[in-house]
Amino acid sequence: MLVVVAVLGILAALLLPVLVKAKEKARSTTCQNNLKQLGVAARLSLDANGTWPVQPIELEAFSSKLTGATIHNTPTDSSIWYCPAWKDGRQNDTVGTYGFNRDGSGNVNDTLADKPLGLATGPGGKQGRKEQEIASPMDMIVMGEMHELGPISSPPPHIYTGAAFLQTFPFNRRCGYFFIFRHNQRANTLFGDGHVESSSRDGLIGGDDSVRRRWNYDNQPHDENWR
Numbered sequence: 001m002l003v004v005v006a007v008l009g010i011l012a013a014l015l016l017p018v019l020v021k022a023k024e025k026a027r028s029t030t031c032q033n034n035l036k037q038l039g040v041a042a043r044l045s046l047d048a049n050g051t052w053p054v055q056p057i058e059l060e061a062f063s064s065k066l067t068g069a070t071i072h073n074t075p076t077d078s079s080i081w082y083c084p085a086w087k088d089g090r091q092n093d094t095v096g097t098y099g100f101n102r103d104g105s106g107n108v109n110d111t112l113a114d115k116p117l118g119l120a121t122g123p124g125g126k127q128g129r130k131e132q133e134i135a136s137p138m139d140m141i142v143m144g145e146m147h148e149l150g151p152i153s154s155p156p157p158h159i160y161t162g163a164a165f166l167q168t169f170p171f172n173r174r175c176g177y178f179f180i181f182r183h184n185q186r187a188n189t190l191f192g193d194g195h196v197e198s199s200s201r202d203g204l205i206g207g208d209d210s211v212r213r214r215w216n217y218d219n220q221p222h223d224e225n226w227r
Contacts, residue, residue: 028182028186028198031083031182031183031188032188034080034082035098035143035188036190037080038063039190039196040062041059044062048062051127051131052119053100054127055126056100063080081097098144098145099147100118100119101140101141101143101177102120102125102148103117103175104117104216105171105222105225106125106216106225117225118141118216119217129217135219136192137192139191139192140192140214140216140217141190141192141215142189143190144179144187144190145182146187148175148177149175168201171225171227172224179201181200186200189204207226209221212226
């Protein structure tokens with residue numbers, strides 16, 4: 001009997017990591033489906049208004065799901081704006097919603113230049129770009145598992161100086177995006193042609209120019225804006 005119990009314990013220990021990964025894979029699939037639905041809504045908004053949406057409120061007329069999410073909301077299956085892998089109050093993952101790539105790797109709200117390189121244009125990045133301004137829609141990130149930060153005060157709070165934060169904040173300025181890799185160290189992103197990709201850190205915010213150019217409307221890497 002003791003031998004059987006020991007064998008069962010070993011098998012459980014071996015299978016548990018596999019089951020955890022499988023469960024996270026399922027959550028990632030749901031997350032990708034959320035982004036695909038949001039991509040359809042973004043496309044409808046673009047066709048209707050002539051410019052890319054850059055705020056969640058702009059999609060409400062084109063989606064039957066709630067877009068007015070806040071940091072205090074609890075994620076539910078009824079909202080495509082929440083990643084199912086998010087847990088309320090998780091450290092360094094305080095918001096379960098998806099973020100628009102408004103600024104790209106530009107300098108919005110960090111300097112007087114105020115020149116976004118993402119979907120937005122103009123002072124404050126409040127106006128969306130026209131469709132023809134995006135050099136390569138299939139290679140342009142529209143939305144993903146990220147939070148917009150900035151400008152961070154100087155000196156920055158301690159939460160913005162730890163190693164974990166710096167690994168997910170790749171910009172060389174005081175504002176930008178804080179990326180969340182919830183799905184087995186991967187994150188999902190929506191592109192301008194409607195497809196969704198699951199990427200590692202190197203594939204999403206790595207140093208290769210082919211990665212960095214995907215954040216900017218002109219499809220240029222703008223290496224000067226990255227660490």
